[in-house]
Amino acid sequence: MATPSPAVIRKSMVVEPMTCTLGALLSHVDLGDAARDAGLFAEIRALLLRHKVLFLHDQTFSRADHVAFARRFGALEDHPVVGSDPENPGLVRIYKGPDSKNEQYENAWHCDTTWRECPQMGAVLRCVESPPVGGDMIWADMVEAYRRLPEHVKAQIAGLRARHSIEATFGAAMPADKRLALKAQYPDPEHPVVRTHPETGEKALFVNSFTTHLTNFHTPENVRFGQDYSPGASQLLNYLIAQAFVPEYQVRFRFRTNSVAIWDNRCTQHYAVNDFWPAVRKLERAGIIGDRPY
């Protein structure tokens, strides 16, 4: 049996697909160099569109380089709940350990920030301290999830729209006044259930754990009787959300200290496995502002 022969793209950069569906490991490349090299960056960007999530090990670049590399994709944004590095705005710190709470926000299948009108285009995440074992992350290919839906489901969801909510997710454990203030600041946006990727033109299934309900489900065909509205819509939504659970659409990555993941948030979901707490794990994420889904 032939051993995998990773493609050599440029100079010495090596690209090794990690599953048949999504995810590739890049080696012999430093993202600090890519922050200063438009040609190298363009190759990485093309690889991201193709593989949807890219992984690298042994990336010891500075925080300034981290931000500079990510900014080549677009402007960065902070997170209203998770704090950023004060010296590097846009670099969100996801630090866990004995002093942090054992929170359950990241271990749900989600696209980042779909509670915004313009959810993130993607993110560049580096692990600056990893536990000895545990804390893997999993990504799912939502283009493949859409492509392999039964035709009758594709027909049923064409044109459907859904509402996404920070209040119902990050806000759900807050006292009522804080939760309502969060909702006032970030009103629940509406997005298409199937979005079109603005660069590749691919259709992607675009509901996730931030999605609360379908907003225009009530057609004569969908709602034969009033009671079809509520259970029917939530069953359909659950079915759609559950597509990310299919292992054929997934790649699982084990972080080491200085491992990096770059993902396209427009066509993937991810799940951060929370099996390591209270061991220490420190992640730093540069989230890139995206455009309005259509």
Add this chain to the structure above:
Amino acid sequence: MTTTVAPAAPAVHARGLKVRQLTCTIGAELSNVNLGAASRDAGLVAEIRALLLAHKVLFFRDQDITRAEHVAFARHFGDLEDHPVAGSDPDNPGLVRIYKSPESPNDRYENSWHTDATWREQPPFGCVLRCVECPPVGGDTMWANMAEAYKRLPEHVKTQIAGLRARHSIEATFGAAMPVEKRLALKAQYPDAEHPVVRTHPETGEKVLFVNAFTTHFTNFHTPENVRFGQDYSPGASQLLNYLISQAFVPEYQVRFRWKPNSMAMWDNRSTQHYAVMDYPPCHRKMERAGIMGDKPF
């Protein structure tokens, strides 16, 4: 979190055997060990058996061993059995051949979360699986820790399912695409088995959530508390069953393993489920599996 976090360096055991945890919950990769040699070394088998109970699935690389050694190693754990649908190597009974080729149909039996052969009255103890040939990418296998899945159920669910029993069916799974007479003959040969929904591991005493893709329905759900009205019986029971079956989908309970030729996996079928990812295009993929007979779940 339940399990202790391993030290960064692999633990070193007798005979130089090295153990490296792959997740906090399930799975360890053993190195510096050859299962051909282990098949002739009862002490080493005992050590591997203890590690299997601790980690539930063990992985080995670069096992260039013979089929006879594969069978001999597995037989330390019990008698082997063939599979009524997947064929065995004629020279090595008990060594089931799971061979895919560009000509073989994409039959989609292994890519559901399942415990092997729970349609038997006595499902297997476990299996020893070796990759003979695989595509360069794709075809990973995943395992889930069903003791952890039970332990972390909400208390009210644990209370509700205590004492429940469920039926498991080869007819409804491997038989479902057969012509009716062949399907009924299969059912006659392997009548649907009933097992507890929560089984007790016979060696560790752990409680294990024991429903999977072979499970069709509960058999004793109808108590006054569960069934307030007749209509609770059918949708209520299937919703509860779906909820229990979907526990294996939780990533915190899983490990994912990427194969190379001569990689091997050994799993405890009494406390795990697994899922063979079918993401690869038609190609040659050859796996050989020694299934070890188990005892009746209680």
